[in-house]
Amino acid sequence: xxxxxxxxxxxxxxxxxxxxxxxxxxxxxxxxxxxxxxxxxxxxxxxxxxxxxxxxxxxxxxxxxxxxxxxxxxxxxxxxxxxxxxxxxxxxxxxxxxxxxxxxxxxxxxxxxxxxxxxxxxxxxxxxxxxxxxxxxxxxxxxxxxxxxxxxxxxxxxxxxxxxxxxxxxxxxxxxxxxxxxxxxxxxxxxxxxxxxxxxxxxxxxxxxxxxxxxxxxxxx
Amino acid sequence: xxxxxxxxxxxxxxxxxxxxxxxxxxxxxxxxxxxxxxxxxxxxxxxxxxxxxxxxxxxxxxxxxxxxxxxxxxxxxxxxxxxxxxxxxxxxxxxxxxxxxxxxxxxxxxxxxxxxxxxxxxxxxxxxxxxxxxxxxxxxxxxxxxxxxxxxxxxxxxxxxxxxxxxxxxxxxxxxxxxxxxxxxxxxxxxxxxxxxxxxxxxxxxxxxxxxxxxxxxxxxxxxxxxxxxxxxxxxxxxxxxxxxxxxxxxxxxxxxxxxxxxxxxxxxxxxxxxxxxxxxxxxxxxxxxxxxxxxxxxxxxxxxxxxxxxxxxxxxxxxxxxxxxxxxxxxxxxxxxxxxxxxxxxxxxxxxxxxxxxxxxxxxxxxxxxxxxxxxxxxxxxxxxxx
Numbered sequence: 001x002x003x004x005x006x007x008x009x010x011x012x013x014x015x016x017x018x019x020x021x022x023x024x025x026x027x028x029x030x031x032x033x034x035x036x037x038x039x040x041x042x043x044x045x046x047x048x049x050x051x052x053x054x055x056x057x058x059x060x061x062x063x064x065x066x067x068x069x070x071x072x073x074x075x076x077x078x079x080x081x082x083x084x085x086x087x088x089x090x091x092x093x094x095x096x097x098x099x100x101x102x103x104x105x106x107x108x109x110x111x112x113x114x115x116x117x118x119x120x121x122x123x124x125x126x127x128x129x130x131x132x133x134x135x136x137x138x139x140x141x142x143x144x145x146x147x148x149x150x151x152x153x154x155x156x157x158x159x160x161x162x163x164x165x166x167x168x169x170x171x172x173x174x175x176x177x178x179x180x181x182x183x184x185x186x187x188x189x190x191x192x193x194x195x196x197x198x199x200x201x202x203x204x205x206x207x208x209x210x211x212x213x214x215x216x217x218x219x220x221x
Numbered sequence: 222x223x224x225x226x227x228x229x230x231x232x233x234x235x236x237x238x239x240x241x242x243x244x245x246x247x248x249x250x251x252x253x254x255x256x257x258x259x260x261x262x263x264x265x266x267x268x269x270x271x272x273x274x275x276x277x278x279x280x281x282x283x284x285x286x287x288x289x290x291x292x293x294x295x296x297x298x299x300x301x302x303x304x305x306x307x308x309x310x311x312x313x314x315x316x317x318x319x320x321x322x323x324x325x326x327x328x329x330x331x332x333x334x335x336x337x338x339x340x341x342x343x344x345x346x347x348x349x350x351x352x353x354x355x356x357x358x359x360x361x362x363x364x365x366x367x368x369x370x371x372x373x374x375x376x377x378x379x380x381x382x383x384x385x386x387x388x389x390x391x392x393x394x395x396x397x398x399x400x401x402x403x404x405x406x407x408x409x410x411x412x413x414x415x416x417x418x419x420x421x422x423x424x425x426x427x428x429x430x431x432x433x434x435x436x437x438x439x440x441x442x443x444x445x446x447x448x449x450x451x452x453x454x455x456x457x458x459x460x461x462x463x464x465x466x467x468x469x470x471x472x473x474x475x476x477x478x479x480x481x482x483x484x485x486x487x488x489x490x491x492x493x494x495x496x497x498x499x500x501x502x503x504x505x506x507x508x509x510x511x512x513x514x515x516x517x518x519x520x521x522x523x524x525x526x527x528x529x530x531x532x533x534x535x536x537x538x539x540x541x542x543x544x545x546x547x548x549x550x551x552x553x554x555x556x557x558x559x560x561x562x563x564x565x566x567x568x569x570x571x572x573x574x575x576x577x578x579x580x581x582x583x584x585x586x587x588x589x590x591x592x593x594x595x596x597x598x599x600x601x602x603x604x605x606x607x608x609x
Contacts, residue, residue, distance in 0.1 A: 018436050024444060090435040090463070098502050111439035112460050134499045134537050142501020142542060149544045172499040173552045174537030179597055 009035040010126050013055035015046040015072070016088075017064055021111075025059065025088075025118075032119050043067025047075045050083060057126050060105070062089045062096045070096060074103040084125045088118070098139045101199065102206040107131030129192055130199045137172035140198060141165070147205065158205050160198055167194040237415075241407045242301050248353045248400060249304065253295040256346035260291045263341050273328060280326040280339060283319065287343055290315050298350070309347075309354045313363050316344035317370035324374055335381045338374055345392060352397035356404065360397025364389040430466065438463040460494050467492075481506040484547065485540055487516040491523055496536040505542045507607070511585055515549065515605055518581040518589075522551040522601045525578075534598075546587075546606045554598040 012034050016022040019041070026036045038053035040046040043064040050058055058076060062069030073085050087100050090111040097108050107125045109118060110133065121131045132140075144160050160168065163184075170180045177191045184191075267284050271277040294312055297303035319340035324332060327339060344367050352360030368386040375382045441459035445452045483504035492498050507515070523536055534555045541548040578601070579589050587605035 018440075021436055021440055024440060090439050090467075095502055111436070112442055112463055115443070134497050134539070138499025138539055138541075139502050142503065145501065145542065145544070146503060169539065169541075169550075172537070172539045173550055173600065174497060174535065174554065175552075175597065183594065183597065 009033055010057065010122065011035050011037045011053075011055045012122060013038040013040070013046070013050055013053060013058045015040045015043075015058060015064065015069075016061040017041050018061075021061075028115055028118070029122075032115075034119075034122065041065075043069065043072035046072050047079070050076045051079050054080070055083060057084045057086055057122050059086050059088050059122070060100075062087060062100060068096075070099045070103050073100050073105050077104040084128070086121060086125045086131065088113075097136060098143060101136065101140070102143075102202055104203055106199070108133055108136045110135075128196075130195055132171050132195055134172045134174045137168050140202060141168050141172060143202065144198075158201060158208075160201065164194050164198050167191060168198055171195065237408060237411050239301075240411045241404055244407045244411075245353060245400075245404070248403070249298050249350075252346055252349045252353060253298060255349060256291050256295060256343070259341065259343040259346055260288055263287060263339070263343050266341060267339065273331060274326055274339075275328045276326045283322055283326060283339055287319055287340065291343075291346075294350075304350075304354060306354070309350050309359075312347040312350050313366050316340070316347035317366055320344055320367065320370040320374050322374075332375065335379050337381075338371070344370075345389070348389060348393055349396055352393055353400045355397070356401030357394065357397040360393030360395075360400075361390070362393075364393030435463055435467060438466070457494065464492050464494060482509045482512045484512045484515060484549075487512055488519060488538060488540065488549075491520065491538060495534070496523060496538065498538050498540070500540045501542050503542070505540055505547060507547065507605075511605060514581050514585055515547070515587075515603065518578045518603060519549055519551060521578050521581075522603075544607070546604055549603045549605075550600055551603075552598055552600040 012029055014022050014026050014029070014036060016025070022039050022041070026039055029036050037055050038049040040049050041064075044066045046058070046060065046064070047067065060069055060073060064072060067075070069087065069089070073087075076083055076085060084107075085100075085105040086107040086109065087097060087105045088109050088111055089097060101108060106128075107121055107130055109121050109131060113121070124131050144165075148159060166184070167180060170183065175183070177188055177195075180191045181188045263284060267280060271280055274280045294308070294315075297308060320338050323338040323340070327336075348360065348363040348367055351363035355362075364386075368389050371382050371385055371389075438459045442456045442463060445456035445459065448455070484507050485498075485500045485505050488498060488500075519538065523538065534553050537550075537552045539548075539550040539552075541550075582589050582603050582605060585605050586608070587603060589604075590602045591599065592602070593599040
């Protein structure tokens with residue numbers, strides 16, 4: 001995403017079916033100088049309003065009525081791939097979080113995260129950096145191992161490099177990017193690239209899977 | 222930590238017995254249908270044969286009593302209360318009497334010739350009732366009772382009686398065994414359905430807790446900090462409760478019928494505001510003993526952190542499933558141990574990670590490594606092999 005002018009406030013959309021929570025978060029973001037361009041209470045509404053309001057970052061709860069968070073994520077991104085989706089979930093429903101990330105979400109934060117953590121995460125996601133909690137890193141690491149042991153098409157591009165695995169493990173163990181950079185004698189930017197690559201591989205793999213599924217279904221019908 | 226282990230207790234749960242009894246309903250209806258058909262057979266046969274009887278009038282009285290009993294007992298057997306033991310015993314008694322009165326009404330010459338009794342197959346209905354009520358033992362005992370009655374009626378041994386006795390015993394055994402089998406499989410089915418219903422109910426509960434209570438707790442944690450006074454304390458408490466509740470409702474049900482348990486489920490009790498758990502998407506199944514020992518070692522390591530790394534320290538636990546082995550890493554963000562000091566502490570006992578940690582994991586055929594980077598805390602890594 002290219003930020004047209006640094007002085008322009010970040011355009012954010014807040015999606016949650018609980019009005020109390022939605023309003024509190026929207027008020028916090030406005031107070032911090034961000035522009036809340038839209039809010040939505042269900043997944044379908046989120047897809048429609050995201051297309052109209054063109055936010056840079058969509059803050060999305062996973063448990064939504066009408067259309068769930070995972071489906072909303074993929075539809076929002078299908079309509080406009082430049083939008084960044086940050087999952088903010090109280091659920092701890094591990095599988096949902098992983099599915100949302102596979103569908104293209106760039107970050108995940110639990111609702112118990114502090115205001116400062118949330119603001120920092122929004123900024124990082126807007127800049128194109130994935131936001132990984134240790135919990136999400138553990139899930140992604142496990143997902144790649146599962147793909148490998150299931151013997152899914154051993155495509156070199158589908159697997160994590162040794163370095164990427166190493167970085168992901170350190171994220172899962174709670175180290176900051178700065179600490180990881182120090183430990184591996186690499187730059188902060190390189191750490192970010194490794195994390196970004198793992199996410200890209202996962203999302204690419206998911207798209208390939210979906211396509212293959214669609215083709216199989218198409219041939220069967 | 223095994224929320225559903227108590228379902229095994231339901232073996233003697235009265236409500237399950239009740240449900241199984243209700244399921245025997247069709248069997249009782251079949252008994253009633255058989256009894257009426259047998260009665261029609263007796264009526265038609267006696268209409269054609271009563272002229273040959275010694276006392277045809279008394280014969281009609283006996284047939285009338287059988288008809289009355291058919292209606293009465295079929296009516297009473299409609300409800301579970303009507304199928305009580307005394308009723309079924311009386312039923313067998315009436316059946317035996319119906320066989321035994323034959324010599325009193327029939328022509329002795331006919332009996333000697335081996336003609337069937339007046340009651341024909343009608344007494345078998347009582348035998349079926351006993352078999353349905355008590356399974357194999359009931360069927361066998363009723364067969365013995367009706368056989369004895371047949372022998373009394375005959376007065377002497379005849380080949381037709383022997384054949385009848387064999388048929389009665391076979392019927393009692395087969396129907397009794399089948400009824401017993403039906404009850405056992407019905408019990409298993411009812412139990413399975415209950416476990417399924419309990420799991421469904423828990424899922425429903427978990428969803429509504431996720432949707433409501435957790436959201437509110439997160440909101441309190443977020444906003445209460447600004448209130449001043451007890452606010453920050455309230456926010457901290459809400460945060461702790463949120464994590465505890467989330468761990469509780471997202472706990473998966475142990476795989477039924479296996480001795481394997483999910484390591485992540487066991488470790489999830491550790492989660493708190495100062496401990497983060499990172500895990501793979503799927504359950505990490507290990508033999509129960511291995512999972513519990515490894516959990517105990519991890520808990521000891523995490524306790525060690527709280528004791529030594531100070532109050533503000535945070536702990537991260539990472540669970541990795543590498544197909545041939547399981548790795549659990551416990552890391553804290555305390556001061557770490559200077560390189561020299563770690564080397565100096567040649568035995569892990571010096572680090573306060575003695576038998577409770579290293580011994581446990583070595584007993585499982587695994588190993589423990591400790592790594593410390595100054596300023597980046599200490600890492601304890603547990604490797605436990607998966608044995609085929």
